[in-house]
Amino acid sequence: MANARITELVDKRTCLLEELGSLTQILHGSWVERYSVCTRKSCRCHQGERHGPRYYIVVNEAGRQRQRYVPLSQVHVALEGIEQHQRLQTLVEEITRINLELMKERSHEDA
Numbered sequence: 001m002a003n004a005r006i007t008e009l010v011d012k013r014t015c016l017l018e019e020l021g022s023l024t025q026i027l028h029g030s031w032v033e034r035y036s037v038c039t040r041k042s043c044r045c046h047q048g049e050r051h052g053p054r055y056y057i058v059v060n061e062a063g064r065q066r067q068r069y070v071p072l073s074q075v076h077v078a079l080e081g082i083e084q085h086q087r088l089q090t091l092v093e094e095i096t097r098i099n100l101e102l103m104k105e106r107s108h109e110d111a
């Protein structure tokens with residue numbers, strides 16, 4: 001006899017995996033906005049009107065933190081990517097809970 005709870009959990013997991021597969025813009029990093037001063041001494045940036053903002057995403061590459069420049073036209077894509085990474089983490093936690101419960105349910109079936 002099929003365990004209805006197992007069917008429910010597997011269906012739920014299928015939905016979550018589908019959503020996970022839709023997160024195509026994922027970026028794992030933190031957002032940085034920077035204002036800068038240039039080398040021209042006469043420039044107004046030296047009077048407080050600094051250039052910027054310029055946008056960067058700080059990512060981990062082989063254990064080192066790297067700032068990667070984000071072109072202005074890609075800012076919305078990058079911010080969406082950071083949000084998608086947060087959603088990814090939530091999905092992984094939900095799938096973990098389901099898989100743990102499935103192990104428990106299935107161990108009952110074997111008994």
Ligand SMILES: [Zn+2]
Pocket residue numbers: 037038039040043044045046051
């Ligand atoms: Zn300047």
